[in-house]
Amino acid sequence: MTAWATLRRALPMAWRSLIRQPARASLGILGVAAVGALLLDMLLLSEGLIVSMRDLLARTGYDVRVTATEDLPRNGPRLRDVQATLSAIARLPQVRGALAVRFADAAVALPHDATLDASLEGVTGNAPHPWHVLRGRDVREPGEAVINESIATGSGAGPGAALMLRADCGVGTEALPPARLQIVGVAEFPFALTNENTIGATLGTVMAACGADGADQADVILVTSADDADAAVAAIKAVRSDLGAATNEQVLGRIQRTGFTYFQQISSVLTTITVSFALLLIAVLLTVSVNQRLGEIAALRALGFSRGRVVADVLCESALIVAMGGVLSLPIGAALATVLDRILKRMPGIPAELHFFVFQPTALTLHMALLAATAVLAALYPMHIVARLPIAATLRDQVAE
Amino acid sequence: MTFATSTRALLVSAIVFVAGATVTRAQPSSLPSVVISRHLAEARQLSIGSTIRVSTDRAGRRTREFTVVGIYEPTPNPSRLGSPDLEVRFHLPDLLDLTRDPATLAGSEAIDGINVALMDPADTQAFARDVNARLPGVDARPASAASGSAGPFIVLRRFHLAIAAVTIGAATVFLLALTIMLVEERRETVGVLRLIGLPARRILLQVLLEGVMVAAAGAAFGLLLALASERLINRFFQWKYDTALVFVRITPDVALTCVAIAIPLGAAATVIASWALLRRNALRLARR
Numbered sequence: 001m002t003a004w005a006t007l008r009r010a011l012p013m014a015w016r017s018l019i020r021q022p023a024r025a026s027l028g029i030l031g032v033a034a035v036g037a038l039l040l041d042m043l044l045l046s047e048g049l050i051v052s053m054r055d056l057l058a059r060t061g062y063d064v065r066v067t068a069t070e071d072l073p074r075n076g077p078r079l080r081d082v083q084a085t086l087s088a089i090a091r092l093p094q095v096r097g098a099l100a101v102r103f104a105d106a107a108v109a110l111p112h113d114a115t116l117d118a119s120l121e122g123v124t125g126n127a128p129h130p131w132h133v134l135r136g137r138d139v140r141e142p143g144e145a146v147i148n149e150s151i152a153t154g155s156g157a158g159p160g161a162a163l164m165l166r167a168d169c170g171v172g173t174e175a176l177p178p179a180r181l182q183i184v185g186v187a188e189f190p191f192a193l194t195n196e197n198t199i200g201a202t203l204g205t206v207m208a209a210c211g212a213d214g215a216d217q218a219d220v221i222l223v224t225s226a227d228d229a230d231a232a233v234a235a236i237k238a239v240r241s242d243l244g245a246a247t248n249e250q251v252l253g254r255i256q257r258t259g260f261t262y263f264q265q266i267s268s269v270l271t272t273i274t275v276s277f278a279l280l281l282i283a284v285l286l287t288v289s290v291n292q293r294l295g296e297i298a299a300l301r302a303l304g305f306s307r308g309r310v311v312a313d314v315l316c317e318s319a320l321i322v323a324m325g326g327v328l329s330l331p332i333g334a335a336l337a338t339v340l341d342r343i344l345k346r347m348p349g350i351p352a353e354l355h356f357f358v359f360q361p362t363a364l365t366l367h368m369a370l371l372a373a374t375a376v377l378a379a380l381y382p383m384h385i386v387a388r389l390p391i392a393a394t395l396r397d398q399v400a401e
Numbered sequence: 402m403t404f405a406t407s408t409r410a411l412l413v414s415a416i417v418f419v420a421g422a423t424v425t426r427a428q429p430s431s432l433p434s435v436v437i438s439r440h441l442a443e444a445r446q447l448s449i450g451s452t453i454r455v456s457t458d459r460a461g462r463r464t465r466e467f468t469v470v471g472i473y474e475p476t477p478n479p480s481r482l483g484s485p486d487l488e489v490r491f492h493l494p495d496l497l498d499l500t501r502d503p504a505t506l507a508g509s510e511a512i513d514g515i516n517v518a519l520m521d522p523a524d525t526q527a528f529a530r531d532v533n534a535r536l537p538g539v540d541a542r543p544a545s546a547a548s549g550s551a552g553p554f555i556v557l558r559r560f561h562l563a564i565a566a567v568t569i570g571a572a573t574v575f576l577l578a579l580t581i582m583l584v585e586e587r588r589e590t591v592g593v594l595r596l597i598g599l600p601a602r603r604i605l606l607q608v609l610l611e612g613v614m615v616a617a618a619g620a621a622f623g624l625l626l627a628l629a630s631e632r633l634i635n636r637f638f639q640w641k642y643d644t645a646l647v648f649v650r651i652t653p654d655v656a657l658t659c660v661a662i663a664i665p666l667g668a669a670a671t672v673i674a675s676w677a678l679l680r681r682n683a684l685r686l687a688r689r
Contacts, residue, residue, distance in 0.1 A: 007473045027578035034571035038564070077457070242458050265638070270564065277568075281575040295509075341561055347556040 004211040006312045013317035017369045021289075025321065029287050032325025032371075033332055035278040039271060040367045041340060041357060046267035056353055057248040060130055060190055062099070064223035064232050065251055078102070078217040079243070081229055082203075086125055086221060088239055094225060094232040094272035097127030100218040102206050106199065108155055109164040109178065116154050118197035120167060121189070122206025127224050135159060136185030142204040145181040150198035159185050163199070169210035179209040182301050194345060194352040220348035243279040264354065275370055277324075282378035286318055290382040297386055298394035311383045319372075326371045334359075422618075433495045436471035440485035448472070455489065457500055465499055477646035485643065516544070537610065574667055580674035591678060601679045608675040611666055612663070614665025620660045627651050627659075 011142055018025040066089065069076040079085060082100045090098040101123050107293040109117040123129055129138060129145060137158030141144055145163060145344035163181045181201060203218065234369045236245040246254070256264075290297070297310050337357035346355045437447060447453065447469055456464040467489075475486035496511045519528055523590045525543040532541035578632070584591075594604055638648045 024578055024581055027574055027581065031578060033570055034567060036572060038567050038571065170483040240609075242462075261642075274568075277571070281579075285578055285582070288579070288586075292586060294581070336567060340560060343559050343563055344556060346559075347553050 003312075006306075006308050008310060010312035010316045011320075013313050014320055017289075017293075017313070017317055018320055023286075027086060028282070028321045029325045029328065031281060032322055033328035035274050035281075036326050036329025036367070036371060037333035037336050038330055039274045039278070039370060040363070041337045042267045042270045042274065043367055044333075044337055044359060045340075046264055046271070047360065047363070048356050049354065050252055051358045051360060052353075052355040053255060054188055054225040054248065054252055055358075056351065057251065060222070061128060061224060062130075062222035063186055063225050063229040063248050064095075064236065064245055064246075065312060066098075066223060066236060066240075066243050066245045067219070068222040068243065070246075073113060078219055079221065080217055082216050082218040082221075083124075085240065085243070086218075087219060089236055091127055092232070092235045092239065094228065094235040095223055095343045096226045097125065099123050099125035099127040099130070099222045100203060101130065101220050101222060102203055104206055104210055105168040106165040106209070108151065108197065108199075109142040109166070110228060115199055116151065118151055118165065118199050120165070120206055120209065121190070121198065121200045122203040122218075123200070124203035125221070127222060128220060129200065130191070131187040131189045136183075138187075139201055139205075140208060140242070141186060142202050143180070143182055144184045145199050145201040145205065146185040146187040147200075148184055148189050148192055148196075148198040150192075150195055151199065154197060157183055159183055164302070166211065167206070167209035175213075179205075180321045181205065190353055191351045192353075193328040193348075193350065196352070211385070218251075221359065234392045264385035268352040271370075275374060276375050278371075279378050281373065282318060282321060283381055285321075286314065287380060287385065289317075290314060290385050294385075294389060294394050298389055298391045298398070301391045302388065302395060305361070308388055310386050310389075314386050315376070315379045316381045318375045319384075322371050322375035322378075326368065329367075409424060414480045414608055432466050432468040433466040433492065434470040435523060436473055437469055438475045438486045438488040440471075440475065441489065442472045444485060446489060454501065459603070463499075465495075474645060477644050485524060523645070529669040562625060569666070572668065576667065576670040580670045581677075584608075584671075584674045585676050588678060591675075595679075605672065609672050612668040612671025613664060615671070616664045617660075619667060620639070620663035623663065624651070624656055624659065627656075 014174065024359055034121070066079070066085075067076060068079045079100070082102075086098055086100045089095055101121060104122070105119045106120045108118050121130070131148075133146060134149070136146070147155075147157065147163070154205060155163065157163055161183050163183055164178050165181065167177045186201055192198045207216070223232060223236070223245075229249075233247055233250075236243065301307070301392045341355055341357045342387040344350075345352070345354070432452060435453070437453075441447065445453075445554075449469055449472065450591060451469045452466055454464045454466050454467060456462060464494075473490070477489055480487070493512070501507065529541040529543055532539060552585055591604060595601065628651055631651050634649045635647055639645065
């Protein structure tokens with residue numbers, strides 16, 4: 001009889017062994033489900049941020065980012081002579097479009113002398129704007145602005161209304177006069193933080209709001225390559241070696257090396273711990289269970305069950321516990337991932353659209369493989385006990401008891 | 402005490418991440434002095450007395466020379482884990498000379514903040530209020546409130562607590578399964594004890610004490626394991642990331658919390674598992 005046929009015949013017996021002890025089996029399955037859920041979440045976390053960030057970067061449509069240094073936008077010095085730099089980059093044959101973006105903080109005036117903190121984005125160039133208009137229209141002229149839903153709700157303003165704000169452009173600007181912007185639309189900003197109030201306008205509008213501070217400066221130039229992002233980076237570096245140009249993958253690599261390392265480490269550590277934990281506990285459960293049924297197993301052997309058959313019975317029992325726990329762990333893991341994602345997204349500086357736990361087929365495959373390996377490894381010792389069980393001596397002991 | 406302002410530059414040290422540092426070795430001279438981080442010293446083989454040429458742009462224009470007079474261990478920063486702290490600390494006037502825009506008049510530059518050490522640290526709140534009232538446009542805050550890194554750590558703490566809660570839940574389920582099996586093994590003993598006249602409450606008390614002792618031994622073993630692995634984990638990650646950051650610290654509070662959770666949980670699992678058994682008929686338990 002082949003091993004597969006032995007396993008198929010052992011499966012119903014293993015099932016009956018489990019349902020004979022429903023409390024014990026249920027607790028074992030529930031335990032595997034809890035550990036499996038944690039394991040799944042850690043596997044989702046290990047690459048979740050990178051996958052989510054890659055998706056976010058790709059969704060914006062730009063595949064090259066140009067900054068003054070290799071720091072991420074808003075973390076390093078600004079680009080100077082931005083109009084000349086933008087023209088030089090946009091003229092390159094490897095570049096389809098380029099858009100300079102300048103960020104500033106702003107305090108939006110509300111009735112009764114109240115203010116609303118907001119983030120101001122000023123753009124100029126021949127590439128699409130880094131926001132998606134939901135209502136109204138996009139900005140066309142200086143003095144016009146689009147706002148996100150958060151600021152529309154907070155200020156009660158919408159398309160057609162005016163917005164008074166005082167910009168804070170980072171360098172000695174607390175005395176700037178207020179600027180008046182005409183709201184022309186409500187837009188969605190992919191990189192907006194959770195509950196962040198964001199205003200989009202032309203670079204000229206932001207420069208005017210910032211006064212003389214940092215005129216003709218931008219934080220980043222977003223580039224859409226003609227067809228090859230690497231070729232566009234090489235071309236930009238050839239004309240402006242003093243600038244930092246990087247493809248989305250290079251930006252992800254930088255982020256992966258620094259900011260996201262912590263989550264990959266904690267994911268590796270917790271994956272190891274949860275697998276070890278599951279292995280140890282299933283092994284203990286099966287060992288105690290087998291020890292309690294030694295007489296029964298010896299009787300089965302005496303009745304003609306082969307050694308391979310009783311060993312397969314233990315393996316199937318382990319596989320059933322882990323398989324049922326594993327299936328149950330998927331919805332529990334998904335629910336837990338939602339809760340943990342919500343907790344981690346409260347971290348400052350995380351875009352609202354970014355997720356820490358992202359479903360990937362590879363994570364699910366790895367989850368299943370790890371649980372399968374756990375089922376086999378956990379069954380090794382109880383299988384060894386059953387395989388080496390002396391039939392006559394065990395039956396004699398049982399009779400004596 | 403920290404306050405953000407755009408007033409004239411003061412003579413305090415500042416940190417700058419300099420792009421395009423090139424290295425030459427020279428005899429100590431009258432060049433302005435800087436101190437550099439250990440990571441930068443190791444990365445560029447610099448030592449005290451080295452002369453460095455520093456520029457604020459990648460093309461290396463407008464370079465200035467400085468003498469390294471000290472090497473310091475950078476304050477560990479979890480948010481920069483895996484990224485070496487390549488830092489140079491200047492005297493503020495030197496930094497302003499280096500970074501000043503040609504169109505900006507010397508002395509009119511902005512700085513990010515001023516750190517103030519008060520004669521009496523208890524005066525921080527009053528001092529901050531006073532500065533904010535007297536200097537419009539300046540935001541003075543006690544240093545503890547100015548720490549922008551507090552947010553991520555609070556979030557990470559919540560995340561770790563949530564993970565710990567799930568782990569405890571899984572451990573409890575397994576513990577319950579194990580105790581049910583162990584109690585089942587002793588059903589005949591319990592039946593005999595009941596038949597010779599021991600009341601169920603007395604047996605339950607005995608089981609509870611046994612559970613407490615086993616849980617206490619388990620908790621003690623767990624703590625010893627944690628203490629033994631603490632140094633191992635810290636050394637590994639400090640080596641991996643070349644940082645002095647402490648990753649795991651078993652404080653008395655953490656140890657007490659673990660014991661306070663583990664012992665009642667272990668004892669409760671034992672009692673719950675035994676309770677179902679004790680409610681059965683003594684004759685059935687003894688299989689008579």
